[in-house]
Amino acid sequence: MPELAVLDTCPQDLIHHAEGDAGTHTRMVVEALVADPDWQGLPDTDRANVFWAAVLHDVGKPAVTKHEDDGSISSRGHSRIGASIARELLWHAGSPFAWREALCGIIAHHQLPFWLIERPGPQRMAIETSWRCRPDHLCLHAKADALGRLCQDQQTILESVSLAELTFQEAGCWDQPFGFANDESRVAFFELEDRDPHYAAHEAFPCTVTVMSGLPGTGKDTWISKHRPEHPVVSLDVIRDELSVSATDNQGQVIQAAHERAREHLRAGRDFVWNATNVTRQNRSRVLRLLRDYGARIEIVYLEIDPDQLRRQNWDRPDAVPDAVITHLSKKLEPPQLWEAHGVKLV
Numbered sequence: 001m002p003e004l005a006v007l008d009t010c011p012q013d014l015i016h017h018a019e020g021d022a023g024t025h026t027r028m029v030v031e032a033l034v035a036d037p038d039w040q041g042l043p044d045t046d047r048a049n050v051f052w053a054a055v056l057h058d059v060g061k062p063a064v065t066k067h068e069d070d071g072s073i074s075s076r077g078h079s080r081i082g083a084s085i086a087r088e089l090l091w092h093a094g095s096p097f098a099w100r101e102a103l104c105g106i107i108a109h110h111q112l113p114f115w116l117i118e119r120p121g122p123q124r125m126a127i128e129t130s131w132r133c134r135p136d137h138l139c140l141h142a143k144a145d146a147l148g149r150l151c152q153d154q155q156t157i158l159e160s161v162s163l164a165e166l167t168f169q170e171a172g173c174w175d176q177p178f179g180f181a182n183d184e185s186r187v188a189f190f191e192l193e194d195r196d197p198h199y200a201a202h203e204a205f206p207c208t209v210t211v212m213s214g215l216p217g218t219g220k221d222t223w224i225s226k227h228r229p230e231h232p233v234v235s236l237d238v239i240r241d242e243l244s245v246s247a248t249d250n251q252g253q254v255i256q257a258a259h260e261r262a263r264e265h266l267r268a269g270r271d272f273v274w275n276a277t278n279v280t281r282q283n284r285s286r287v288l289r290l291l292r293d294y295g296a297r298i299e300i301v302y303l304e305i306d307p308d309q310l311r312r313q314n315w316d317r318p319d320a321v322p323d324a325v326i327t328h329l330s331k332k333l334e335p336p337q338l339w340e341a342h343g344v345k346l347v
Contacts, residue, residue, distance in 0.1 A: 105133030217314030
């Protein structure tokens with residue numbers, strides 16, 4: 001992987017990484033991990049998952065590393081970027097979806113155990129994190145990440161990881177997602193900062209909205225026709241055709257029209273489908289916010305197929321999307337996570 005080779009020329013700040021470049025650090029992390037009896041005792045699938053998380057945990061550094069005016073070297077945002085790079089690499093490699101996303105969750109949050117205990121509301125953050133990755137695997141990686149470097153505060157970092165482990169355990173989410181009373185309790189907790197995680201929310205929904213998610217060509221229309229044939233559909237593609245707006249034009253008019261049609265269904269308490277790509281959390285959050293305002297039950301249906309099949313299916317469509325657009329979207333891809341809605345169906 002060229003994405004790994006370039007780590008050998010990626011500098012790091014010597015205060016935190018006296019060992020040198022990111023490639024050297026990555027090798028040291030992997031060596032520390034495989035020497036850990038806790039890693040050695042994992043089931044085969046989990047052991048491979050945490051291993052590849054260690055290999056790829058800093059793959060985002062070259063994209064964001066820069067020399068600051070004070071002479072230091074920073075790599076802010078490398079965890080999030082690294083998760084995106086790893087997701088695309090593993091998608092093309094044919095890795096199983098759940099295995100891949102568990103690995104990307106570790107990469108996206110791999111620094112969290114270093115500072116969890118110092119933040120306001122560490123227990124709440126622990127509960128949130130448990131729905132984004134497995135805390136026990138996250139802390140196992142963090143310990144190796146701390147050991148796989150040369151720095152003055154290594155022992156302090158290891159103590160922070162140990163305190164993070166205790167925080168996850170005390171929150172009741174050490175090796176599994178925190179158990180909420182019901183789906184609405186979970187959705188409301190992630191929505192409201194002062195929400196008690198143990199509160200059992202009342203569930204009474206006037207309607208259910210199915211929100212589609214997936215790259216162009218994955219078969220969203222086919223899924224809808226098969227599984228929601230009686231439901232009205234708010235489709236951004238259909239609205240674009242009606243308004244003669246291309247996918248590369250400003251989408252403000254299209255979104256406004258789609259939201260108004262959705263409101264008509266919501267006011268009437270009608271079940272319906274929202275059909276768009278919705279492949280980033282930011283895009284999904286806009287429609288989810290609208291649906292939450294009307295008290296709807298939300299289910300997200302995410303479709304994914306391998307890259308070759310996606311290319312074939314896309315070009316078989318009468319309105320094929322240019323390959324460059326799909327490539328651009330695949331690099332930004334953020335599959336929906338289970339905490340985003342009352343139900344998330346992965347197809």
